[in-house]
Amino acid sequence: MLVDKSEKIHTDSRTPKYMQVVNLILDDLDSGKLKIGDRIPSINETSFDFLLSRDTVEKAYNELRDRGIITSVRGKGFYVSSTNMANKLKVLLIFNKLSSYKKIIYYSIVETLGSQATVDLQIHHYNRTIFENLLERNLGHYNYYVLAPHFFDENNHPETCYDLIQQIPKDKLLIMDRDVKNHENEFPGVYQDFARDILEALESGITHLRKYSRLTLVFPRGDMYPVEIIDGFKRFCFFHNFNNLILDGIDDEQLYAGDSFIVLAETDLANIVKKSREQGLQLGKDIGIISYNETPLKEILAEGITTISTDFIEMGTTIANQILGEEDKIPLKSPFKMIIRKSL
Incomplete structure (x- = not known):
């Protein structure tokens, strides 16, 4: 019998029980205990040996079958069809x-x-x-x-x-x-929970945002960004009494001291950085920028761009x-x- 001790299944493991069964069978294939053509215990037998539900064992066998490791023969049971561990x-x-x-x-x-x-x-x-x-x-x-x-x-x-x-x-x-x-x-x-995420992230940086007189979300509506971001932004501004604005883009906009921007598109981020230099506005002092989604470039661009992002x-x-x-x-x-x- 392949496994006859329920102690081999660890109930406190992060690995689901069905995958523990899969791994035990793969271990026996790797060690040579099982070879092509060998019959493995039935679902009911393995369920009894492991003290597991039949559904759990069936899920493990389905996983092995999907990988091409075992095959089922009607009326006879399950047999090893491959010992090739490269079956990814x-x-x-x-x-x-x-x-x-x-x-x-x-x-x-x-x-x-x-x-x-x-x-x-x-x-x-x-x-x-x-x-x-x-x-x-x-x-x-x-x-x-x-x-x-x-x-x-x-x-x-x-x-x-x-x-x-x-x-x-x-x-x-x-x-x-x-x-x-x-x-x-x-x-x-x-x-991601886009509405809740932007609300809570902005709340975490509210002391920095209070330096500015207006908070602007630059949300390109034709680029298929999650619309829940707008909802979360509006809620933050309402709950915390922020003067706010939502723009579709930044190309034709004049920047003013006291503005802070949340940008989704990297083209808008680049435009704001460029415009601030042209107008002699200092980032982090005259205007503020928050960019959506962390990338390695933003850590070094313009001496560091503040981001709100998942990991x-x-x-x-x-x-x-x-x-x-x-x-x-x-x-x-x-x-x-x-x-x-x-x-x-």
């Missing part, structure tokens, strides 16, 4: 775009998965039809699908595409970067660990914070 997990990342911070998430996922998985990347460009076509071509070919569910309809209104997302088996789907509206607790993964490296690491079974597959809110630098 196949992961498909479906991003809305490939921005600088999406690249950080991508590389974090790839680095954390290491040699245990192969990773492919597709972009849906916020478009329902492209996403539908991606699903049609790729469903059934991967062990896990990681989706950034940012979608807009033909009128640039946010949509969930929930009917399409449901086509992905729930045990193979992880959401990333944002939740699915009205289904926030349904899908595991790591998400994209941690987001990718958590997603990868959920895939590997190192962390529970549950919905997790990504931490979000303000990093104070000279520009504020």
